[in-house]
Every structure is written in C-alpha cells, then in structure tokens.
Amino acid sequence: MSIRHLERMFRPRSIAVFGASDRPGSVGRAVFSNLLECDFPGSIYPVNLHHREVAGRTVFRKAKDLPEVPDLGVICTPPITVPGIIENLGAVGTRAAVVITAGFDEASEVSGRDLESEMLEHAGRHGLRFLGPNCVGLMVPGSGLNASFAPGRPVPGRVAFVTQSGALATTVLDWAAEREIGFSSFVSLGNCLDVDIGDVIDYLGSDARTRSILLYMEALKDGRKFMSASRAASRNKPLVVVKSGRVPEGARAAASHTGALAGRDEVYAAAIRRAGALRVYGIEDLFRAAEFLARVRPHEGNRLAILTNGGGPGILATDELVLGGGQLAELDEATLDKLDKVLPHNWSRGNPVDIIGDAPAGRYIEALKILVASEEVDAVLVVHAPTALADSRTVAEELAPVAAAAPKPVFGCWLGGASAREAYEAFAAADLPGFLSPADAVAAFLALQEYRANQVALMETPSEMPTSAVMDPDSVTVIIERAHDEGRRWLSEVEAKCVLSSYGIPVVKTRQAGSPEEAATLATEIGFPVALKVISPDISHKSDVGGVVLDLESEHAVREAAEGIARRVAMHGNARLDGFSVQQMVRRAHSAELIVGASTDPVFGPVMLFGSGGTAVEVVGDTVVGLPPLNMSLARQMVDRTRVAKLLAGFRHRPAARIDLVCDVLVRAARLMTDLESVESIDINPLLADDDGVVALDARIELRPAEGGPRRRPAIAPYPxxxxxxxxxxxxxxxxxxxxxxxxxxxxxxxxxxxxxxxxxxxxxxxxxxxxxxxxxxxxxxxxxxxxxxxxxxxxxxxxxxxxxxxxxxxxxxxxxxxxxxxxxxxxxxxxxxxxxxxxxxxxxxxxxxxxxxxxxxxxxxxxxxxxxxxxxxxxxxxxxxxxxxxxxxxxx
Missing domain, CATH: 3.40.630.30 (Gcn5-related N-acetyltransferase (GNAT))
Known part of the structure; x- marks a missing residue:
C-alpha cells in the first residue's frame, strides 16, 4: 500500500503535457485545451518534437528542456515513446504522471519489446508514480486540474468518482453535468499498471475535500491492498461501489461444494460488505446513495414512518419497503392520540400517515414533529403530491427547517413535474435528501440500512469463543507432508477429520479400513450402528456412486456393504479404491444439516462459506460467503444472513441449536485456512447442529498442488x-x-x-x-x-x-x-x-x-x-x- 507522490498527482503546481498539439481531433489537443480552459493556476508546458508552438505557447522538445521540473507529466504520445518519456521525467525529478496513451499490447507485439514492463522499470527506479495507461485522465475541479480528454468542464463538489472504465467515465461526466453534480476528484484508472484502486481509495480516504467516494469496479489484482485501503477509508467517509461482471463466466470447480458455491461475484460482495462499504447496482444508484449517505444524519434503527398527503403514494412506498426487507414503524396509541389532535378526523390513523390531500405545510409540520419524537419511529419519509391547495415548493420550503432540526433522519419524495423539481431543490438547499419517486426514496433508505449494518459490523466488538479447545497447526504437519509425498491432492476422510480435530472442531469417531474384513472389525470396536463410506481420490462426491451406507448394525452388514461399495467403485471408470471409513452413527433427530467450507479465490485468497448442508446443498442454494479471519461476531453475521438461521433459532417443539458452537466451528475453520497455506479448500458437510452442540459427520480437505506456487494470501491480514x-x-x-x-x-x-x-x-x-x-x-x-x-x-x-x-x-x-x-x-x-x-x-x-x-x-x-x-x-x-x-x-x- 503506498500513496507516495500521489499528492503531486492530485495537487500539482506545474504540468508538462507530452504530445500537446493543435491538430484537430487529437488527444493531445483535447488534454491541453482542457487544462487551459479550466484555469489551472500553475505552469502548463507543452512538449512535442514536431511543433514549435501550441495554443500560443512555446513548445519544448524534451523534459530536460523545461524551465522547471514539473510536478506532473501528462503523456499522450504513441506507445513506443512512453517508456523513454517516463525515464526522462524521472531523471529530471518529476514524481507523478498520467499516461493517457492506449494500445500498448499491439505496439509491444510490433516492436518486440515489453513496453509496459519498461515503463514500470523506469518509474520504479526513479520513484515516479503513474496513472494509466489507457485512461481518460484525472480531474480535480476545485484546483482547476483537468488532465483528461473528456468533454465538458466538471464543477467542484465533495464527491470523488473513481472508475476502471474509460467509456463510463465520459458517460458519467455527461450525466452529472445535466444534474449539476460536482466532484472533488474524478479519476479514470485505465489499466492500473502502477497506481491502482487501492492507492486511489487510500489517498481519497484522507482527502479533506472529499466527503464520499464512488467507485466503479470491474476487477482487482490485489485483494488485500483493496481491503486494507477500503476498510481505512470507510471509517472516515461513505464508500459506495458498483461492481460489474455479476454473472460468472467459465467453469467453476465442481470437485468441491464450496468451490462450486463461492462464485466470484459473491466473493466481491462479501469483500465490499466486510470493508464497511455499500454496494449498489447502477450509476444512478451510486450517486443517489452517496447523496443520501452524505446528507442524512447518523441514526440507529430501521423503523420507517411514511408521512403523505395521498393514500396511493403511501401504499407504493410501503410495498417497496416491505418487499425490500424493510420495517414499517408500528405507531402506538400514544402517538396515534397525539396525531388525532392535529389531523383531520378522516386521516388514516396508522402508518402510512395519510394526512389527506388538502394538507397545507402546517399540517405536515405538526405531524412530522410528533413522528420524530416517537420512540417507535427511527426515520420519516415525507411524500407529497402537488395539489391546488398546497404546491410542492411551498411545502418543502416551510418543512425544510423543521426536518433539518429533527433528531432523526427525514427525507422527502416529491411527485410531479416542475413543481417536484423545485421542492427537491428546496430540500437540497437545506442539505436534506430528496427523491422524485417512492421507489427511489425507499431504495435509498434500504441502502442506508445496509450501509449502517456494514459500518456496525466493521467496528463491532466480538465475544470470546465459547470453547477453549487449542488450535494446533503443528500437529497436522505430518499428515499434510505425507499426502504431498504421495502426490495426493485430497486428504482421506480420516486424515481430514484429524486435521479438524487439531483445530478443536468436533468430529464423529472415524477409523480407516483397508478391506471389508478390517471394516467389520473396526465397526465392532467403535460400536454399532456405524456408517461406511468409500475412500477414493478419484471420487469427489461419495453418494454419487453409492459410496455411503448408513445404519449398519452388525459385522456381517458392514462386510456386505463394503463389498457392495467395492463393486460399484469398480464400475466407476478407473476410480481407485483406497479403503473404507468406518464411523460412529450419529442419531440426532432434531439436528440441522449445515455446510461449513472454505475455498481459495484468485483475488481475495481464502474465502469461507456457510449455509444449509446435505447432498442437495447446491439445489437448496442457501449459502453465504465471508472473508477470513473471522471472530464470533463476524461468524454470527454469516449465520444470520442464511434462511437456515431461522431453523437454528428453534420453533414449536424444536429447541434452538447451539448457534454459538456453529460460529465457533466457522472461526476455527477460518483460522485453519489462514494458518495452513498448503490447504486449498475445506468441506465440512454435513455439520450437524442442535441444542446438544455440533459435530462434523463428513469432511474433505483439498491440498494445493506443489507446482501451483504459493496460495493467494488472505485479503485481510490475519492475527499475527x-x-x-x-x-x-x-x-x-x-x-x-x-x-x-x-x-x-x-x-x-x-x-x-x-x-x-x-x-x-x-x-x-x-x-x-x-x-x-x-x-x-x-x-x-x-x-x-x-x-x-x-x-x-x-x-x-x-x-x-x-x-x-x-x-x-x-x-x-x-x-x-x-x-x-x-x-x-x-x-x-x-x-x-x-x-x-x-x-x-x-x-x-x-x-x-x-x-x-x-x-x-x-x-x-x-x-x-x-x-x-x-x-x-x-x-x-x-x-x-x-x-x-x-x-x-x-x-x-
């Protein structure tokens, strides 16, 4: 993580534009014109081998010819020239550059040189940081800096926008200009060859001019760098993210339930949540959420009161709220009685609070004061449809001072055309959030609840673990080394359970047998009934080949079951049979079948999975992912995001399961993944959970191939x-x-x-x-x-x-x-x-x-x-x- 020299990039005192030109349609002309037109207060030097003058200014041939060392170099020249310019800039003492040039892959192929590697080498030698290549550029409107070829002139604001898409950059600028949205910084990242998302978020997180950060993200290279920067920034200001590429492409690893279920988009979503940021799904949502988060006052609780002068809009808002998982405030009798005294007799007497279509501003004000003072209300949405008796602008202007002084969040929804826009602007002038449809207003409120939950999770104090079992990574070294020596990717079930036991995870008693006869003998020693399972490195899911037989009550039954498994394995292609696992049969009538797993993501490293388990885990689709390391609070949040959490809480005659012990297993499995770098994935499925505790019935552990190189490190630095x-x-x-x-x-x-x-x-x-x-x-x-x-x-x-x-x-x-x-x-x-x-x-x-x-x-x-x-x-x-x-x-x- 480094923001070294980024201050010179974002706040330069002098700029040199390489490739500055008067040629119509050229990038060099667009960039140089933008810098001149935005009244940059420092020196601007055009540099070009083929011109003597550009825009009436003397042109310099090379960096060493400039009258001073520029803080920032902006490069718009052909790809083949860029490494040399980076070298020359670094040599004269420039420490920041924006490389707008594109086409490096093609130019490298034609020239037989790795131009991007040369750029990195030269920049690294001189300590020069550069943005790009293949980017639209960088804008800091408050400083008159527009080092880009984007059209228009953005206005200063308090929102920073960072994007990996150049095409989207120009689109957003056009969209924002129409809505008069200003920016503290506008950054097009390009290929992120040097300065990347993590660097820019890190810089903007401590930038006093930036109130919130908006990020359009397509992909990451370094998950830990992103997480470290995002977690730090989001403690100071809202970070709102749009992540594209939600639909997975390519084959997923089918060898592991966890590998199949922990898809890339789910992992990105978990990372954004863990960073304390907010994920949204569209550009308008991005700006809407940023505005709402920046303007709404901090609060606790999610119970919304809807104050409206029309039943229809109130019902629409209620539908959006409930369907989105929100909570409508239930007004108690004391609050209803207070409202009775200030509202017409035919008001709705419930929430939504319909104060009737002829409501003037004064009626809104009286009702709002009562609602924000009510203990059962956490926030208020004011919905207004224009009438001949009360125009929207008047209502908004008179209501705004009361709403701004309220101890709880108040936001407006103004329906209609021009009058609605005027009301919106009146609320905005009082620094209050406003919207033009019930759907948008409620969506913003729900996003606020999600953001607040992520922020609480970011700083929640975890409880101590409920069990004191020691976690001993050293004790499993022999097992893993033996598997590596034998060229095995998968530990046997018995080995996997030994590893889990070494981390204090309860497992059912399991022994390994090499033959049907030995299986029968071990079953007698364990005690009937027993379960018998196939051990084969070539069979991913035992039940697919009839490799699991349950409730065996005698030696004869065990021997016969083992022989049957052997026959079925022989019919399964070239699958090897390494023996059988014999395990104690666990009968727990009211237990839930869960899955606890871990896999390795190519960007974020180890990823944890939890949800409903059993053989139909993919079909049921009730799983969530999270990033290790975990503590008891983070594990509980994972559990609570699943549907099976309601089952674990108990109902009717079924007592609540020991959720604390389920969380304990999640924490220990996460620790296992961060401790043991040779482990690629874990499946504990099923993990039985009930009021007596938890126990792992089946377990699979996949090792990383020796030739695969080091595993991606955890995205969040684990406890040292x-x-x-x-x-x-x-x-x-x-x-x-x-x-x-x-x-x-x-x-x-x-x-x-x-x-x-x-x-x-x-x-x-x-x-x-x-x-x-x-x-x-x-x-x-x-x-x-x-x-x-x-x-x-x-x-x-x-x-x-x-x-x-x-x-x-x-x-x-x-x-x-x-x-x-x-x-x-x-x-x-x-x-x-x-x-x-x-x-x-x-x-x-x-x-x-x-x-x-x-x-x-x-x-x-x-x-x-x-x-x-x-x-x-x-x-x-x-x-x-x-x-x-x-x-x-x-x-x-």
Whole structure:
C-alpha cells in the first residue's frame, strides 16, 4: 500500500503535457485545451518534437528542456515513446504522471519489446508514480486540474468518482453535468499498471475535500491492498461501489461444494460488505446513495414512518419497503392520540400517515414533529403530491427547517413535474435528501440500512469463543507432508477429520479400513450402528456412486456393504479404491444439516462459506460467503444472513441449536485456512447442529498442488499469533502480544486506570472515557498498516500498550506507549517499546518517530536510552524523537 507522490498527482503546481498539439481531433489537443480552459493556476508546458508552438505557447522538445521540473507529466504520445518519456521525467525529478496513451499490447507485439514492463522499470527506479495507461485522465475541479480528454468542464463538489472504465467515465461526466453534480476528484484508472484502486481509495480516504467516494469496479489484482485501503477509508467517509461482471463466466470447480458455491461475484460482495462499504447496482444508484449517505444524519434503527398527503403514494412506498426487507414503524396509541389532535378526523390513523390531500405545510409540520419524537419511529419519509391547495415548493420550503432540526433522519419524495423539481431543490438547499419517486426514496433508505449494518459490523466488538479447545497447526504437519509425498491432492476422510480435530472442531469417531474384513472389525470396536463410506481420490462426491451406507448394525452388514461399495467403485471408470471409513452413527433427530467450507479465490485468497448442508446443498442454494479471519461476531453475521438461521433459532417443539458452537466451528475453520497455506479448500458437510452442540459427520480437505506456487494470501491480514511471547515481570509473568478486537472491554478498563497526567502525556489533552467507536479503532487494527502490542497479566488485565502507525510507504512509523499509572517505573514501558522497535526492524521500517511532551521526562529518558535522537522543543512544548533503523544496514534500506 503506498500513496507516495500521489499528492503531486492530485495537487500539482506545474504540468508538462507530452504530445500537446493543435491538430484537430487529437488527444493531445483535447488534454491541453482542457487544462487551459479550466484555469489551472500553475505552469502548463507543452512538449512535442514536431511543433514549435501550441495554443500560443512555446513548445519544448524534451523534459530536460523545461524551465522547471514539473510536478506532473501528462503523456499522450504513441506507445513506443512512453517508456523513454517516463525515464526522462524521472531523471529530471518529476514524481507523478498520467499516461493517457492506449494500445500498448499491439505496439509491444510490433516492436518486440515489453513496453509496459519498461515503463514500470523506469518509474520504479526513479520513484515516479503513474496513472494509466489507457485512461481518460484525472480531474480535480476545485484546483482547476483537468488532465483528461473528456468533454465538458466538471464543477467542484465533495464527491470523488473513481472508475476502471474509460467509456463510463465520459458517460458519467455527461450525466452529472445535466444534474449539476460536482466532484472533488474524478479519476479514470485505465489499466492500473502502477497506481491502482487501492492507492486511489487510500489517498481519497484522507482527502479533506472529499466527503464520499464512488467507485466503479470491474476487477482487482490485489485483494488485500483493496481491503486494507477500503476498510481505512470507510471509517472516515461513505464508500459506495458498483461492481460489474455479476454473472460468472467459465467453469467453476465442481470437485468441491464450496468451490462450486463461492462464485466470484459473491466473493466481491462479501469483500465490499466486510470493508464497511455499500454496494449498489447502477450509476444512478451510486450517486443517489452517496447523496443520501452524505446528507442524512447518523441514526440507529430501521423503523420507517411514511408521512403523505395521498393514500396511493403511501401504499407504493410501503410495498417497496416491505418487499425490500424493510420495517414499517408500528405507531402506538400514544402517538396515534397525539396525531388525532392535529389531523383531520378522516386521516388514516396508522402508518402510512395519510394526512389527506388538502394538507397545507402546517399540517405536515405538526405531524412530522410528533413522528420524530416517537420512540417507535427511527426515520420519516415525507411524500407529497402537488395539489391546488398546497404546491410542492411551498411545502418543502416551510418543512425544510423543521426536518433539518429533527433528531432523526427525514427525507422527502416529491411527485410531479416542475413543481417536484423545485421542492427537491428546496430540500437540497437545506442539505436534506430528496427523491422524485417512492421507489427511489425507499431504495435509498434500504441502502442506508445496509450501509449502517456494514459500518456496525466493521467496528463491532466480538465475544470470546465459547470453547477453549487449542488450535494446533503443528500437529497436522505430518499428515499434510505425507499426502504431498504421495502426490495426493485430497486428504482421506480420516486424515481430514484429524486435521479438524487439531483445530478443536468436533468430529464423529472415524477409523480407516483397508478391506471389508478390517471394516467389520473396526465397526465392532467403535460400536454399532456405524456408517461406511468409500475412500477414493478419484471420487469427489461419495453418494454419487453409492459410496455411503448408513445404519449398519452388525459385522456381517458392514462386510456386505463394503463389498457392495467395492463393486460399484469398480464400475466407476478407473476410480481407485483406497479403503473404507468406518464411523460412529450419529442419531440426532432434531439436528440441522449445515455446510461449513472454505475455498481459495484468485483475488481475495481464502474465502469461507456457510449455509444449509446435505447432498442437495447446491439445489437448496442457501449459502453465504465471508472473508477470513473471522471472530464470533463476524461468524454470527454469516449465520444470520442464511434462511437456515431461522431453523437454528428453534420453533414449536424444536429447541434452538447451539448457534454459538456453529460460529465457533466457522472461526476455527477460518483460522485453519489462514494458518495452513498448503490447504486449498475445506468441506465440512454435513455439520450437524442442535441444542446438544455440533459435530462434523463428513469432511474433505483439498491440498494445493506443489507446482501451483504459493496460495493467494488472505485479503485481510490475519492475527499475527507468532508475535506473542511470555516474559517474567515482577513476581510473575506477563504476555506481550498483538491487540485483538476482543480486547475492547479490557482496553476500556485500562483507559480508566490512567491518571489525568498520563492521559495528557498520551493524547496531549484531556479525554473523557472513550466511545465504543474510538475503542474499536484502538483494538480493531489492520495488521498490514499498524501494530499495537499489549501487556497482559494472569488476570487478563491490560497493563500497557505500545502502538505504531506506518506512513504510506511503510518506511516511517510513529509510535506511542502508555502504561497503567499504578505500575509506572517498573520497566514495562521499556519492554513494550523495545518489542515495537524489534517489530519495526523486522518489517522494513526505516525510521521510528514519536511526539513527546517536554514535561514527560520519563518517556524522553527512555527514548534517549534506546537510541532515539531528541529534537528541539516546539511552541506547544512537544519534542519529536527519532530512531533511525536504516543505519548499519548493508543495503541501506
């Protein structure tokens, strides 16, 4: 992840246009004209070998001829020339470029050179970042920057639009201009050869001019980079995504239920959800959602009241709400009585609140005040159809101040033609969302609920796991190595269950037999009844060949069943028979059959799957996917998104299943996938769940082929277990480990243990008890970008914390350390800071810096002891301390 030099790309002080031209119809002319017409305040230099003057300006031949080093180079020349221009720009000190040129594949084939590789090589050598190639360009309207060949002149705004489609870029610009929508930035990514989606989202996430980010995405190359940037950005501002390519193409892996069910679009949807972003399905939806999210006030709850002057529009809105899975607020008698006092006797006396067609603005206002004050209402949709007695504009103008001051979200739906547009604009002037149809209004409200749920999930504090079974990846090494040595892609069922057991997943007792006679003997040892299953590396689904026989009650029955399986396998082409698995027969009359699985996505790496299991799992189609690592909250969210969740909750005579243990299995299976890079997929199907617990009846584990190279890493950096260590401290022992989301309650107690002076030293001011959102940011960190080590004692108290946040290059990190006030002076701060320094050194950080108050003499002394250089005292009484980790490295970096 790096936004290095992107500031020069988005906020250049000078620009050189390579290929600038006066030739009609040329890209160089369009780009240069756009820059001139948008009144860019800095210097603009045309560069061209074949012109002396363009648009009345002197033309320069090469980068080295320019009177100054341009911050940004815009390249519109033929593909064969671009690598050389990148090299020349880098050599003179330019650090950002936009490559609009297309056609590199064809030009590389003709020239016999890999032109794109040459571009990357030259840019990398000089630290130059470039957008494109094959892009429309970059626009920052508020700065007068239009380095593109798009028509029109976009106006400044607070919305950033990022697109992978050049054709869509020009379409959206035209569409937005008609609707007077402005942009903080407009970015056409092109082929993402260097600067990609992750880089741009990362930059815009901290851009003060951008209130929300809209993204049109076709495909990703680096799932982790996207997730890291998106999760960080969406904590600060709305991120709304349109992902095209929803229909899967090509064959899916049929060898695994999970591989067949976890389709590419479902994985993208899970990633967007996990990032705390909102997915929509059209360009108008994209802007509508952004406007709504930016204007509507934060709230909790999803119960909507509909306030209307017409029964028909109210019913239409209700239909859209209920069919979309929304909730209509149920008004209690107290609220109805209050409305009775201000509304005509023939009002609807229910929700939708139909206040009759002759309703003036005053009637809307009185009803709205009552609704927003009602505990059973979370948001209000105002629907107005124009009448001769109350025109839409007047209603909107008089209602807007009341709606803007309301403690809950209020949004409008204005029906009709020109009058509806005027009412919409009146609401917009008060920074209130408005719509021109009930369907659009309700769709935006439902999108808001989804976005809010994603945001809550992003920062929800997970509970501890319900079981304490140890997860032991080392114990399965022998099993996996043996399978690799034998050239096997699939573990046997017995091996797979051993692996699951090593991760604390309950499995039914299973033994492997090499012959019908041995199967009968093992069945006697296990105890009847038993189930018998075929073991064959060539048979994906046992039941397809009659390879599963249940409820065997005797040795004779087992022997006969095994012989029958052997005959059926012999008829199944060249399938090998490696033996039989004999397992204890589990009879749990009220259990649900579930599937827990994992597969490897080419972009996002390991992907988890959960849903209704059994042999008809694909037919039933009740599955969801999620990205590991999982915790109990994330696992529960996966369960709750399935239909089988209602069955697990219990009904009539059927008691509720142990959903917590189902979630426990999901968390453990996710940990297995992130721990064991040689595992390609997992199928646990069925996993039985009832009020007694869970047990895996069948399991399949596929290994990654040795020749397949390393598996795609998880899209979200997993918990770094290997960094935990135990140390003696005082009269006992403490554990130093990375912080986890589950540490939030202990972190709150830790904060409350700090004296006021220690809080000032850490935060440079007085902070009351932090909100959940603040604590979530402290405990739910992205291990790719930052690190926080905590010291924990035997009572599971947090004694101290040391954290770093890396800059965009990953080479510089800022640290902070704080220790419980009642144990200061015992050396824990030194232990934590040294742990942090060692981690920085191991992960390539070159410089560790900190901001320390001059009055904090204890920290200044510790920093000096550990080799930090102390800077001067600034006007706020703060000293910067710096530790150079690059010194002494042979490679200098």
């Amino acid at each position: 277990t290997h960094l935990a260590e135990s140390l003696p401290f005082g009269d006992g022992e403490i554990t130093i480990r990375p912080i986890r989301p589950e540490d939030e309650p202990a972190h709150r107690d830790f904060f409350n243990s700090l004296e006021a002076e220690d809080v000032r030293f850490r935060f440079f001011g007085v902070i009351r008890e932090p909100e959940h959102s603040q604590l979530a940011r402290f405990t739910q960190i992205d291990y790719e970008r930052e690190m926080a080590f905590i010291a924990v004692d035997d009572a599971r108290r947090t004694l101290g914390v040391a954290r770093i946040a890396k800059d965009s290059s990953g080479h510089r990190a800022e640290f902070a350390v704080v220790v419980r006030s009642d144990i200061k002076g015992r050396g824990l701060g030194r232990i934590l800071l040294q742990k942090l320094i060692d981690h920085c050194r191991e992960t390539g950080v070159r410089e560790v810096v900190g901001q320390v108050l001059q009055r904090n003499t204890r920290m200044l002394g510790l920093a000096e002891d550990l080799g930090f250089r102390l800077g001067p005292i600034d006007e706020d009484g703060i000293r910067e301390v710096v530790l150079d980790l690059a010194e002494g490295r042979e490679d200098g970096g």
